[in-house]
Amino acid sequence: MLKRSGYADLPLHTGLVPKWLADRMKLLGTQIVESILLNYGKKEVLTRLSDPLWFQSLGSVLGMDWHSSGITTSVMYALKRGINERAREFGLCVCGGRGKYSRKTPEELLFLADATGLDGDSLVNASRLTAKVDGNALQDGFQLYMHNFILSDEGDWVVVQQGMNTKSQTARRYHWSSENLRSFVEEPHSGVTGENQGKILNLTASAAKETRGSILSLTHENPDKMLREIAKITGQDYVRQMEFDFEGSHSLTRKAPDLQEKEILIRNDRNLVMPSRHEVRSEDVDLKRLGAVLATAYESNNQNFESLLLTPGLGPRTLQSLTLVSEVIYGTPSRFSDPARFSFAHGGKDGHPFPVPLKIYDESIRILGESIEKSKLGYNDKSDCLRRLYKTAQEIERKCDPMADFEATLAHERTHSKEWGGMTCEGEV
Numbered sequence: 001m002l003k004r005s006g007y008a009d010l011p012l013h014t015g016l017v018p019k020w021l022a023d024r025m026k027l028l029g030t031q032i033v034e035s036i037l038l039n040y041g042k043k044e045v046l047t048r049l050s051d052p053l054w055f056q057s058l059g060s061v062l063g064m065d066w067h068s069s070g071i072t073t074s075v076m077y078a079l080k081r082g083i084n085e086r087a088r089e090f091g092l093c094v095c096g097g098r099g100k101y102s103r104k105t106p107e108e109l110l111f112l113a114d115a116t117g118l119d120g121d122s123l124v125n126a127s128r129l130t131a132k133v134d135g136n137a138l139q140d141g142f143q144l145y146m147h148n149f150i151l152s153d154e155g156d157w158v159v160v161q162q163g164m165n166t167k168s169q170t171a172r173r174y175h176w177s178s179e180n181l182r183s184f185v186e187e188p189h190s191g192v193t194g195e196n197q198g199k200i201l202n203l204t205a206s207a208a209k210e211t212r213g214s215i216l217s218l219t220h221e222n223p224d225k226m227l228r229e230i231a232k233i234t235g236q237d238y239v240r241q242m243e244f245d246f247e248g249s250h251s252l253t254r255k256a257p258d259l260q261e262k263e264i265l266i267r268n269d270r271n272l273v274m275p276s277r278h279e280v281r282s283e284d285v286d287l288k289r290l291g292a293v294l295a296t297a298y299e300s301n302n303q304n305f306e307s308l309l310l311t312p313g314l315g316p317r318t319l320q321s322l323t324l325v326s327e328v329i330y331g332t333p334s335r336f337s338d339p340a341r342f343s344f345a346h347g348g349k350d351g352h353p354f355p356v357p358l359k360i361y362d363e364s365i366r367i368l369g370e371s372i373e374k375s376k377l378g379y380n381d382k383s384d385c386l387r388r389l390y391k392t393a394q395e396i397e398r399k400c401d402p403m404a405d406f407e408a409t410l411a412h413e414r415t416h417s418k419e420w421g422g423m424t425c426e427g428e429v
Helices: 019-040 042-049 052-061 070-084 099-116 120-137 206-218 223-231 287-298 302-309 316-330 339-346 358-376 381-399 406-415
Strands: 008-011 092-098 143-152 157-165 170-177 191-194 266-268 271-273 422-424
Touching: 008 170, 019 042, 019 052, 019 070, 019 316, 019 358, 019 381, 042 052, 042 092, 042 143, 042 157, 042 170, 052 070, 052 170, 052 316, 052 339, 070 092, 070 143, 070 157, 092 099, 099 120, 099 143, 120 143, 120 157, 120 170, 287 316, 287 339, 287 381, 287 406, 302 316, 302 381, 316 339, 316 358, 316 381, 339 358, 358 381
Parallel strands: 008 191, 008 271
Antiparallel strands: 092 143, 143 157, 157 170, 170 191, 266 271
């Protein structure tokens, strides 16, 4: 059963993803999706995409800025390019996109419906309703500018869409899933991410059921009568303000955090508030989990990963990246409460926590690709090794107290950045 996975506040970032990163994001992102498909099936891919924290972790492991709203558009663009090239093989297709591409979603859904025998009108209705609810029924100050509809050939779907608040220069990401969806207008979201803007109107809240009914009844009243009644009312009493406490993942209301709060990463159960600063700090990361990753890569018995280590040139630094990649593939929801940790796989394009190590990134793509192709032929040694990387890190974390030395880890990465082909948006380090 899919559960609401919480919310995350994201500062708005602008600018283009450099081609050298966009192409790698497409390759590695598609490989991660394919690995999940092979291990768990299509429904699990959609379940992961509907989880805001897993989605943020995926963007981090792909080399995007760890806290940025740009993860949404860039990851979805990478997945659309990669998945749609293999749509028949995967049984998945990504529709829509940003701006004018979002408006093509109904046309794309009807085309897919004709090809698969699915109910196209129902799919188009779902696409339009999700956009209408987030654009109108959930009045939180954000205007939608991106809408992606991810569809399986079995009729299951996920919507990932994002809105922008131009005044505050913040973004909010909304996640929808068809699984266990009972109503489009009452508690429909699997997760909402975004920068809190204080009081908002949310007519999708269960507490607003009576209000929705009242609004509907007003539409049946004589307009002249309604205008006369409204004219008798002065001040703010003519509107019944619907203000609720902020609870759960579906953003109702909450006091906007002050500037000091925005400078730290706030965790509360499955909720996440991303800071506006660019640098990654030790408090952003679960240091025990990061320590387990480093211990797996640099200190564990490498005989456990013999088939991987037979790969020419593979060293501990690539094992570090592959351990985090394996966690994105095999990890359970509780593992993604600190998305910043996944930036220690391939860094970030803005240079935080360190420049993207292209040589390591390319090794990750090559090894994961080999494991996928060999597993299709019945040779599971490499894919079993990747799973063991994740299991080993879990075991070290459970049995030991492997706290990472955060500053030493950053220093090590930056010292070797040039050797590993470090790149940022500004170019080579």
